[in-house]
Amino acid sequence: MADYKNFDEMFGTGEKHREPYRDYHQWLESQDAAWLHRKSDEAETVFRRIGITFSVYGEEEASERLIPFDVVPRIISSREWSRLVRGIRQRVQAMNAFLYDVYHRQEIFRAGRIPIELIAENDAFLPQMIGVSPPGNVYTHVVGVDIVRTGENEFHVLEDNARTPSGVSYMLENREIMLQMFPELFAQINVQAVGNYPKNLRRSLGNCVPRSCKGQPVIAVLTPGIYNSAYFEHAFLAGQMGAELVEGHDLRVVDGRVAMRTTQGYAPIDVIYRRVDDGYLDPLNFNPQSLLGVPGIFDVYRAGGVTIANAPGTGIADDKAVYSYMPEIIEFYTGEKALLNNVQTWRCSEPDALRYVLDHLSELVVKEVHGSGGYGMLVGPTASHEELVAFRNKLEASPGKYIAQPTLSLSTTPILTKNGLDPRHVDLRVFVLVSPEEIRMTPGGLTRVALNKGSLVVNSSQGGGTKDTWVLEE
Amino acid sequence: MLGKTADGLFWMFRYLERNENTARLLDAGFRIALTRAADAENEWASVLTTVGVKQAFQEKYERMETAHVIDFLLRDPSNPSSVMSMIQSARDNARLLRTALTRELWSATNECWLTLRELMARPVRERELPFVLSTIQQQNALLGGTLHGTMMRNEIFNFARLGTFLERADNTVRILDVKYYLLLPSVSLVGSSLDNVQWETILRSVSAQRSYHRLHKGDVRPREIANFLMLDLRMPRSLAFCYSKIVDNLTHLAKDYGVRQSCFDQAETVFARLTDRSIDDIFESGLHEFIQDFIRDNNALGRQIEKDYRFYG
Known part of the structure; x- marks a missing residue:
């Protein structure tokens, strides 16, 4: 029997399986291990054949890699899910209200609830967006909220992704592969479907059209191109939505609209679901070196000629320094206490916090305020003496660039290994669609799993894999 | 439809057609090389001319040896008209225009690339050539069938x-x-x-x-x-x-x-x-x-x- 030290999604803290896993566990017990391994290999072959890969920078040979997939699902009960839904909806609603406020009257700063320095010294704040109201006042059309669990009833938001969150194609393909590999499971267990996501994304984007849109909205997915690590996902979503997949050089501003070069001339676009960063959107208005964007697109946007999703400047809402104020932000805009907890966070810009962090460095996780993808991060308990010293120097030199959090005992879920089931740490990215009509979450998400025993880093660039995520029907 | 997509499709299918043709010419040339050794050099020269790579071949090799011609036409990455280069280019294009292809056609293209890449990972010996050529033909037939059956x-x-x-x-x-x-x-x-x-x-x-x-x-x-x-x-x-x-x-x-x-x-x-x-x-x-x-x-x-x-x- 494997050793379950942390809260485990399948076994809790004991030997017996938890209720949401009842039917699955019973099924699993009656399966032959060799057959499961064969299925696991089969799944990998299918992933390779359909080319579900991500690109890795600087690795000439293996520039297209598969994200390892584990066949044991992560299962969430409908009760747990409703609780998450309420908390996430509240959070995302507050996030959009915050963004509107930041780029308009800035009430929250005037009220002294959070310090103005938070945006004044923040690169993610786009002064060009001041006074601009996006169609339907929706800023974050797509949000990925990263949830971690530390106990039966303890869920925390680890991170918000309000710029161009990725991973949703893995959620969809993981389910697809599970349906292919284990059809009988889905006949026995009522798992909520995730397959409507592309349709809902299309509808959600279609509800945020600009004033200039007449008739059925034309939607395009803007990708940085084939070398981007998430290119597969961009193509996948465009294909599933029946939208065009465009790059900057396919687009041009024609008669005050953003238009794409088609076989019949230039055709205007109403909504651009962009998967390029703010800085690369428009070389005239932002980074002048960028070849990825479209000159003048931002002027069209400001004049109401196109919707850009997510809106430029949303990065100010998912910055790690702003994250630490999310409880205040939620309370300020919704008048309610946050339903979902943040992870306790020390802002190293504050002298008391910095002192605490320096004194407890070997127990904490320290992150760059503007970092992502698990890079530039210190995991105190597993760091070497040299790494600790180096990080201490960095912290003392520019404390404002860092936040620190306790090393969480993330929940585990068993994975299939050569020696049978073995627990590994997981997190969960929930995908949220926002339109003026509703805030909608797909029942499921992307469970990322740290495949190295004991590791807490789930990023695919650093030894992470994925699992199918089941939300059970009531 | 995007101009870029039309371009990608047009060339994807040119590449696919060309790889099949190169394989077919190789097959015809190999038959001569096997049955009439004295004519082999001439036949290989005309095959290379037909594919448009005779000069490139001669820059690399002194003589028209069968093994070299096979390698050059099948899998040499420096030859943009080799079967493998064509399959690679076709698959690169297919990645770019995935949204325009059916899932089946994309998978068939990707699988063709995976299969042939593995098959041609090392130089193909003469006695393996018939099998390799028939696999190329089969993969191309699968692609053609999938195009007709799903698009x-x-x-x-x-x-x-x-x-x-x-x-x-x-x-x-x-x-x-x-x-x-x-x-x-x-x-x-x-x-x-x-x-x-x-x-x-x-x-x-x-x-x-x-x-x-x-x-x-x-x-x-x-x-x-x-x-x-x-x-x-x-x-x-x-x-x-x-x-x-x-x-x-x-x-x-x-x-x-x-x-x-x-x-x-x-x-x-x-x-x-x-x-x-x-x-x-x-x-x-x-x-x-x-x-x-x-x-x-x-x-x-x-x-x-x-x-x-x-x-x-």
């Missing part, structure tokens, strides 16, 4: 087919260009056994041996071969057949878009030249000139299609 008959299909037939016409006319001297009426008087083998090789290099013999009851004559490869509308690799398909697809696009582009006129002019005269007329006014004109016009049509449908910015 909508719309503009996407039209651009794919334009690429296929423009490339196929180019390939057939290149074979004619290299071997035309064997097809001149005067040659039939010679009637030596060498010519017979050469004629069979020509038929083999367009997968038409059986069809030809069925049609002509085993009577192999250069005039009939020339007619078969150029003007016979039933023969799927003849110039006339390719152009009937090119005109068909341009007709669909013109209807679909409500605009008749100038590439349409160009294609019709070439097609008329393949339907309004007999093979004897062509011999009379000069086979070589006819072939040269065709090569020029076929290339010009490709450029005009790219321009008319805004493949580039």
